[in-house]
Amino acid sequence: MRKPAAVVVSLACLGMLGGGFASASAQPDASISITNDDGELASVPLTGTSFSVSYRNSLYGTRAEERYVLGPDGTFVLDQIAADQLAVLEEYYAVPGVPSAAGEGDRRQWVVEPDPARPAVFEELSIAATDLGQRTLHVQGAPPLELWSLVDDDNPFVELHLKERP
DSSP: OOOOOEEEEEOGGGGGGTSSOSSTTSOOSEEEEEEETTEEEEEEEEOSSEEEEEEEOTTTOSEEEEEEEEOTTSOEEEEEEEESSHHIIIIISOOSSOOEEOOTTOSSSEEEOOOTTSOOEESEEEEEOOTTTOOEEEOTTSOOEEGGGGOBTTBOOEEEEEEEOO
């Protein structure tokens, strides 16, 4: 059995991309690099300005997803929360908005905006990439990347960094 792993998504290196993104619609020439003490474990080209992290909710046992957009200042902002079970959004996240049915072709069944009174804006995001949670990185145009499968008991810590592509 694998040990729990922390995952850090760090967009602080956006400064090397010319000071960050000019707008939310600009496409960065970057990738998300997944590293640990052994070096780079994987790299996923970032073809837009958003990515998602899905997981199996430990309380409800169903899939949920946090969707992020990149901010112009190099941060990333929680833009939407999605889940297969309505209770995950209403009870676990307890957001004030009313969830709605996800659109056709969405990975999840329900979506809702995060609580506007508590904006979730990050320079880095730490999460556990455990076998139980099955955290998975989703980037448009790339196959899903199972973060928990990148680590083993000897080195369960990984970091995700935004890096400039050549």
